[in-house]
Amino acid sequence: MKFVTYAENSEQLKKIHKEASSLNIDLNKLEVIVGTNSLSRFSENSFSDLMEMISLNQTLKLPLLLEWDILAQENRFKNSTEELLKLPLHEFIAIRLQDPGAVNFIKSHFPWLKIQLILENGNHNFEGLCRWSDFLGEQLDRLILSNELSREHLVKYSQSLKAKIEVLAFGRILLFYSPRLLLSPLKKSEISENLKAKNLEAYGTSEESPHSGFPLIENAHGTFMFNVKDLSLIEHINELKEMNVEAVRFDLRFDNSLIFLEKFLSHALVKDEVTLGSEIKSKHPRALIKGFYNVNKSDVLFPKLKNSRIQRFDTHYLGEVIDVERDEQITLMIKSEDLCLNIGDSIRLVTPEGKIKISFIKELKNISKENLNKVSRDEICTIPYLSGIVAKTQVYLEQKT
Secondary structure, three states: OEEEEEOOOHHHHHHHHHHHHHOOOOHHHEEEEEOOOOOOOOOOOOHHHHHHHHHHHHHHOOOEEEEEOOOOOHHHHHHHHHHHOOOOHHHOOEEEEOOHHHHHHHHHHOOOOOEEEEOOOOOOOHHHHHHHHHHHHHHEEEEEOOOOOOHHHHHHHHHHOOOOEEEEEEEOOEEEEEOOOOOOOOOHHHHHHHOOOOOEEEEEEOOOOOOEEEEEEEEOOEEEEEOOOEEEOHHHHHHHHHOOOOEEEEOOOOOOHHHHHHHHHHHHHOOOOOOHHHHHHHHOOOOEEOOOOOOOOHHHHHHHHOOHHHOOOOOOEEEEEEEEEOOOEEEEEEOOOOOOEEOOOEEEEEOOOOOEEEEEOOOOEOOOOOEOOEEOOOOEEEEEOOOOOOOOOEEEEOOOO
16 A cells, blocks of 8 residues: 655645654655645745755655646646646656646656546446446556445445545545636636645534534635534554555644644554554544545435525525626526516525525626516526625515515
């Protein structure tokens, strides 16, 4: 089994080498993920920072993996490929990819470079995994699987797939991603410039449930929200070895988790420490869970997830708010079979948290900013911005007296 982790700078690279050497670990059992802020979702490294790490590694001899895991639109994709072409790719044992466009680019231009395919947010089913494996053939180094897979699925996949597999053993659980910049109040042009190098971090609270403390990160690639609890499969490392899982990843980039590096290295590659799980739980700042590893209980949660405030009531029901652009507009979709929205109507908006606002419709526009007099079923329109209104707000036609 291989131990995969991240290095964000030269000092962390030295630390990984030092800890592994002190435990007499064969460096070939390690893989260290590095990247830049234009290629990787969370890295704050500049191109020159990465080049410094590559130069340092000439001495350390750690197996390096280049991470290119952003999901990019065409203009940013072009910038990424330009930076990639400047890198000494022969210094990496493989490249980690998520975007199908990036996969095709590497497959076409660098057929000699091994690919570790990130499918954590992609294919979970066996047929899809097989298709990817067949598509990449000998160039595929391994498939990086979702943390939503149970032990039963991992056993099947490790036995039946031709490709080697990797799973997350410790780290944050990504719940939500949007390419939009949702945290900063700055204008988009200013955000794009200021967040090229640094991550903006905060914590979120749900409006639809009592949950709070969701870690949030915003950078030039968009906004990411993580579970309030982190994933830990520390107690199951031996099971994963027996399944022939090729690699386990320890994501220690957040919450000062790098302090656990030596213990994780020893536990995974030297000697199983039975009490390590309890020790980490007592010191880690957030609760730890095993996710879907033991059993999938997601169906039990559905009744709890239902929010009566976002359930529709057919009397005078018009539709739903599908997007809100602060200080600009609210976008509605009309869903009623019988009712239409007209200039001069009054509407009642009920937010997911139960707040009610009444608005008189003086202006209706389509998404092309053209004025409308009437909107019917399955049509989308915009109305002027109202504070406090969010997506999933239900819209009703007010009765005329």
